[in-house]
Amino acid sequence: MYERSRTVVRCAVGQTEEFNVEVGLHQGSALSPFLFAIVMDQLSEEVRQESPWTMMFADDIVICSESREQVEENLERWRFALERRRMKVSRSKTEYMCVNEREGSGTVRLQGEEVKKVQEFKYLGSTVQSNGECGKEVKKRVQAVKSS
Structure with a gap:
């Protein structure tokens, strides 16, 4: 099913020529969520650590930690585990939020880049x-x- 897959893209002005699909999962396929769950299960085993909790659904992950340093460490673990499998953390979608924040708690960085701080998500x-x-x-x- 996933070998030598080809597809087209349809939009309001027409349709593209057929092209090879080299990465990703078939949208709408019953097998796709299952395959993704297998990958995420393996990833979560690899990055499992002592933390208050982690929520995961599909490709959305919420990591909770006691400190900014732990957040950075956990982000780095996820980044490393994903990149080893030719996936990546979407830096434009990555945000952090502080609860019960103390003065001067600093910023969170991922590979030297500051992560956007939000008051809600x-x-x-x-x-x-x-x-x-x-x-x-x-x-x-x-x-x-x-x-x-």
Whole structure:
């Protein structure tokens, strides 16, 4: 199924010529999520460490740590494990958030580049706020009920 795969791209103005698919998984295939889960299971075993918790769903990963240094160390472990398998961390999508932040906690870096700091982030469609509140998420859900 994955050997010598070819595809086309369709858009509003037409369709591309057929081309070879050399990396990735077939979108919509029942086998694709299973193959991805096998890879992620192996990766998570490799980078497993003592940490409060890690959430993973598909290609979204949330790493929680007690300190900025631990966050950097965990990010580096994931980066190394992914790159060994010819995958990569999306630096443009990588963010960090501090909870109960102390003054001057510093920045988080990944291979020398500063990672964007946020006060909230979305995970699987839900908003997680640095202040521990859930007001934005509740408001969003109430609004969704009102508009339905």
